[in-house]
Amino acid sequence: MSHFIGKWKHERSENFEEVLVAAGVPWLARKMMKTTSPVTEINVAEDGAWTLKLIVAVKTKVTTFKIDQVYEDTVGMSGTVKKFIAKLEDGKLVIQFAENPEEGMITTREIVGDQLIMKLQFKDTVAHRYFRKVK
Template sequence: MVEFAGTYAHDRDDNFEEVLVKVGVGFLFRKIASRAKPTMKVEVKDDTWTITTVLPIKTLVWSFRLNEEVELEGPEGKMKATFTLDGNVLKQMPTEPANEKAMSVLREFSDEGLKQDSESGSAFTKSGYLVKRNTGEKLVRGQGVRKQRTIARISRSLTASSSFAGK
């Protein structure tokens, strides 16, 4: 049996920025998010799951029960979804398919880590997360501080450029 609970460090993704464009994420946040290497912590207590995703500029915390509709807030805005478990795959399916920001996510857990596939309309991305069990909070926060400094530098350079400032 695969253990779902753990802390996962982002390793790679393919085509992520295109998905962010498809769900309407703004230019600046899209650039920051596509360069970020978030940390994801998965906790399971009784029948409640909690997924905490630490991004450079925001921390997302989603708590839910399997097979129940829940409202989620993410970088793309609010949406309603249902989570189901199929073996070692946690499926996040939108309950409002007409919502153009709705995103389907499959998280496949294994002894090696977590593989996440996201889809919105015709845009599809694959993300790889490596499992980092027994990772201290200090390490996660330390990585976030470095990322925040890098993002602040990118943000300052983007707003300072005349082509960006004029839009």
């Protein structure tokens, strides 16, 4: 999935705050997240390990995983550790809770033209974030 590899700059979001509300994100955290314009770096190592780096002004979050293998990562600003699984489905990168995926955010990334589109779904609420490749 080499088309995912690179640095992606956030351009715009649709329904982002609504999905954060549905997921129970506190008001102050929502306001901070809504005003950020993150950069996402995606790399895939020779051994198949993916690295997603989310860079915002105050924090950088790095997540490393392999496709179809359960891994641990933190959720939100609370730092709660959960088990996740990443899958490739129809050319899309899908990340969700490994157990009871319907209870958490499902994140789907796909490349459409020169954009990375990230779909965030929490139950029936859906948001999209659009990124443009910068490197």
